[in-house]
Amino acid sequence: MTEQQEASEDAVMTRIGQAVILLHAGDREEARNRLGEIWQEIGEEGDSLHRCTLAHYMADAQDDPADELAWDLRALTAADALRDAPGTGDDGSGTGDDGSGNGDGGPGNGRPALREPRPAMRxxxxxxxxxxxxxxxxxxxxxxxxxxxxxxxxxxxxxxxxxxxxxxxxxxxxxxxxxxxxxxxxxxxxxxxx
Known part of the structure; x- marks a missing residue:
């Protein structure tokens, strides 16, 4: 990764952190607006760590429990994407390949093997x-x-x-x-x- 890419990723996390400060200070609407802007920039295919972090906090900024659930499910999906990234081991303790947590992949059952989360993600x-x-x-x-x-x-x-x-x-x-x-x-x- 180049220094420019690292600085860009740090900037995204800094902006997420600033929105979270607003959220914790009680300004849910402004936090929601800022997190929404960042989400639009990084998109559904953006960096999994950014998506996981942002979605986890965006859930906390929601007023409707169904919207909160939708954002928390996005956070879990992004975390699972990090788990499934190349270079992770298989321990069978993940939540499934569909993000629902219903899978128990492994050899012989016709499903993809589950991956162990990266240590930082655990x-x-x-x-x-x-x-x-x-x-x-x-x-x-x-x-x-x-x-x-x-x-x-x-x-x-x-x-x-x-x-x-x-x-x-x-x-x-x-x-x-x-x-x-x-x-x-x-x-x-x-x-x-x-």
Whole structure:
């Protein structure tokens, strides 16, 4: 990669970061506008890391839960594109070749083998799946929420023992607690427990 390409990529991440500052300061509309402009520039085929980062934060800027879900799904798709890039290994722990998380590719089953996320991307998966679980819960789809929450928990081993990792693990635990009992008061197992 040339210095000019690196500087250009750094500029995109800087602009995303500036929009995120606005988002965290409470200016959701301006953050949404700026992130939308960047999305138009990088496009659906742009750098996967940029698309993942931008879509993850764009989801947080949405007012409609269905729009939030759509952006979080774009973030997961972009992360999976990084996972599927040449040079990654196969551990069978990815989310599937369609971005839905339903695949379990590997030899002998007629599906493409799943790729292990690049080390830097592994830390995104707990948060990406946690966001999707939250989205599905907002849309009153608790079973889909449970599936993604189980994936968030399974991926949480990649998190460091630092403020970010502790925060994501705590958020997973809070959502697990919230989903553990349905309105009828009956405990519900998570998919990996059934």
């Amino acid at each position: 830390v995104f998966y707990p948060s990406l799946h946690l966001s999707l679980a939250t989205d599905y819960l907002k849309l009153q789809r608790p079973e889909a929420a449970r599936v993604h929450l189980a994936r968030a928990r399974a991926a949480s081993g990649a998190l460091a023992d630092d403020g970010y990792g502790d925060g994501v693990r705590a958020a997973i635990a809070r959502l697990e607690h919230r989903l553990a009992t349905e309105p009828g008061g009956r405990p519900r197992p998570f998919p990996e427990q059934s």
